[in-house]
Amino acid sequence: MDTFNRVGYLKPVGSELWKQGANLPQLEKHVSTTFAGFPCFVQVPFQSYHNKPRLGVDRLNDKSCHRRCSFNHPKLSQKRQIYILCCWKHSPQNGTPSVVRQAQIHRKTSETEVFANIALDGQGRAEIDTGIPFLDHMLCQISSHGLLDLHIKASGDLHIDDHHTNEDIGISLGLALLKALGDKRGIQRFGHFIAPLDEALVQVVLDFSGRPFLHYGLNIPTQRVGTFDTQLVREFYSAVANSGQFTLHIRQLEGINSHHIIEASFKAFARALRMAIEYDARRLESIPSSKGSLSQDTQVLNK
Numbered sequence: 001m002d003t004f005n006r007v008g009y010l011k012p013v014g015s016e017l018w019k020q021g022a023n024l025p026q027l028e029k030h031v032s033t034t035f036a037g038f039p040c041f042v043q044v045p046f047q048s049y050h051n052k053p054r055l056g057v058d059r060l061n062d063k064s065c066h067r068r069c070s071f072n073h074p075k076l077s078q079k080r081q082i083y084i085l086c087c088w089k090h091s092p093q094n095g096t097p098s099v100v101r102q103a104q105i106h107r108k109t110s111e112t113e114v115f116a117n118i119a120l121d122g123q124g125r126a127e128i129d130t131g132i133p134f135l136d137h138m139l140c141q142i143s144s145h146g147l148l149d150l151h152i153k154a155s156g157d158l159h160i161d162d163h164h165t166n167e168d169i170g171i172s173l174g175l176a177l178l179k180a181l182g183d184k185r186g187i188q189r190f191g192h193f194i195a196p197l198d199e200a201l202v203q204v205v206l207d208f209s210g211r212p213f214l215h216y217g218l219n220i221p222t223q224r225v226g227t228f229d230t231q232l233v234r235e236f237y238s239a240v241a242n243s244g245q246f247t248l249h250i251r252q253l254e255g256i257n258s259h260h261i262i263e264a265s266f267k268a269f270a271r272a273l274r275m276a277i278e279y280d281a282r283r284l285e286s287i288p289s290s291k292g293s294l295s296q297d298t299q300v301l302n303k
Helices: 024-030 133-146 163-181 232-244 258-277
Strands: 040-044 069-071 080-086 102-108 112-119 126-129 149-156 190-197 200-207 213-217 247-254
Touching: 102 163, 112 163, 126 133, 133 149, 133 163, 133 258, 149 163, 163 232, 190 258, 200 258, 213 232, 232 247, 232 258, 247 258
Parallel strands: 040 080, 126 149, 213 247
Antiparallel strands: 069 080, 102 112, 112 149, 190 200, 200 247
C-alpha cells in the first residue's frame, strides 16, 4: 500500500459482523443508499468495531482486513454486497487525514442510466458493466493504474449508438471525482505521466484547478477499434474534465496502432490522476491554491 491515502476494510465477513457485537444502530445511521443489487459503501467510525483500536500503520500487512462484506441489513429487502470502510486514525507514522474519500453518483436521463461508485484510496478493484466492451476495458485501466476502487453500471440507448452512454459515463465519473475530492484540501493537485504501450507513447497532464478544459491531441488512425467508435474517446475525456472541473492535456508523442494509442492515454490518465489526488504531507491542512479555493462558484450543469 502507498505511504498515503490508506483506507482499511473491516475484517469481519458475512454474519460474523453481527455476531461480534457490532453497534447496529450506529451502523444503520451510516448505511448509504444502495442501488438495485449494485455494491455500495458503508462508512463506519474506526473505533466502533475495534475494542482496542490500533494505529493504521500496524494494519498495513493484515491482509485479512481487505475483504468484501456481504450481510443482511434490516433495512434492505435482499442480501446485498456492501463495502465496509473504516477511517484510519491520525498517528505520527500515518499523519494523513482520517477521511474516507468516496462518492456515489446516480445519473438518469431519458437516454441513459448510470450508477457510479468510486473510492479514491482504493486497491485498484473494478466492477464495470457499461454495455460497451472496449470502454469497460479502458475504465478498468483507470481503476488498476489509478489505484481507485471503481464500480460503474450503465444502461442506455445502445441500439442507436454508443455516444450517449459513453458521454454520460464520463459525466458521472467526473462528478464522482469532484464529490469524492471535496474541497481538495491537502492534495497534490497537479499530475502528469507519460505511458508507453509498444510503439504508442502518450502524455497526460492534469490540474484540479476548478477550471474545466480539455486539450486533446490524439491522432487515432482508424474509425473503430472492434465495434467502438474512436471519436468517442475525445467525448469521454471532455465529459470527465468538464463535470470534474479540472484541466486536462493529452498529447500523443508516438503511435500508429489505434488500440495502443487509446489504451496508453487511459493508462497515462490513470497515473496522472493518482499523482494529483495523493496527499501532500507538507500541506495536509491547506488547499493547494494561492486563492485559497479550488471550487467554482457555479454548479456543474448536467448535459
